[in-house]
Amino acid sequence: SQTIHQWPATLVQPVGSPLSLECTVEGTSNPNLYWYRQAAGRGLQLLFYSVGIGQISSEVPQNLSASRPQDRQFILSSKKLLLSDSGFYLCAWSVSEGTQYFGPGTRLLVL
Amino acid sequence: GENVEQHPSTLSVQEGDSAVIKCTYSDSASNYFPWYKQELGKRPQLIIDIRSNVGEKKDQRIAVTLNKTAKHFSLHITETQPEDSAVYFCAASSDMDSSYKLIFGSGTRLLVRP
Numbered sequence: 001s002q003t004i005h006q007w008p009a010t011l012v013q014p015v016g017s018p019l020s021l022e023c024t025v026e027g028t029s030n031p032n033l034y035w036y037r038q039a040a041g042r043g044l045q046l047l048f049y050s051v052g053i054g055q056i057s058s059e060v061p062q063n064l065s066a067s068r069p070q071d072r073q074f075i076l077s078s079k080k081l082l083l084s085d086s087g088f089y090l091c092a093w094s095v096s097e098g099t100q101y102f103g104p105g106t107r108l109l110v111l
Numbered sequence: 112g113e114n115v116e117q118h119p120s121t122l123s124v125q126e127g128d129s130a131v132i133k134c135t136y137s138d139s140a141s142n143y144f145p146w147y148k149q150e151l152g153k154r155p156q157l158i159i160d161i162r163s164n165v166g167e168k169k170d171q172r173i174a175v176t177l178n179k180t181a182k183h184f185s186l187h188i189t190e191t192q193p194e195d196s197a198v199y200f201c202a203a204s205s206d207m208d209s210s211y212k213l214i215f216g217s218g219t220r221l222l223v224r225p
Binding site for chain 1: 143145154155156157160200204206209210211212213215216217218
């Protein structure tokens with residue numbers, strides 16, 4: 001069966017520091033991968049999606065970037081974090097039928 | 112592009128009563144409509160979904176209805192229980208878009224009073 005991992009689970013970072021969040025999927029090949037951010041008490045904001053290795057589409061201009069170095073690995077990065085980057089970061093995957101399954105998330109607090 | 116509106120934003124019901132959450136979408140090409148439940152501090156979990164070739168789907172106490180002509184779909188929860196308390200999100204996507212991006216509604220916070 002398919003499994004999705006995210007780490008770290010929680011992260012506290014100072015403003016201006018770099019960020020790297022990792023997501024990996026097991027049990028499936030060539031999935032579509034997605035990064036979402038959820039501010040406290042708010043909805044799901046799609047940040048990036050990828051339909052294949054090295055293929056990244058950005059939904060919202062910001063100081064974040066994403067990369068997909070391997071088929072089942074998706075990385076979210078920032079060179080310099082802002083206070084507004086705080087939130088719950090969720091990775092998700094889907095295959096051809098479109099259903100998306102979410103990872104456990106990373107809770108990021110920027111101070 | 113697609114836009115999904117969800118109502119109400121909050122819903123409080125007595126245990127045992129029914130709850131209905133409604134969503135409308137704008138893109139007639141949308142043909143897949145999932146519903147997610149998100150408990151506090153947890154990831155969203157798929158609870159039911161429907162494709163545009165059917166009008167209704169049921170799974171125990173939850174059901175989803177779809178009206179393609181009016182471009183709206185609804186989640187129905189019967190015999191609500193306290194553990195149904197959570198935030199519910201509707202979404203829409205089209206298989207004509209190879210990204211299978213989901214466009215989410217803004218969420219409904221459901222509180223079931225014991």
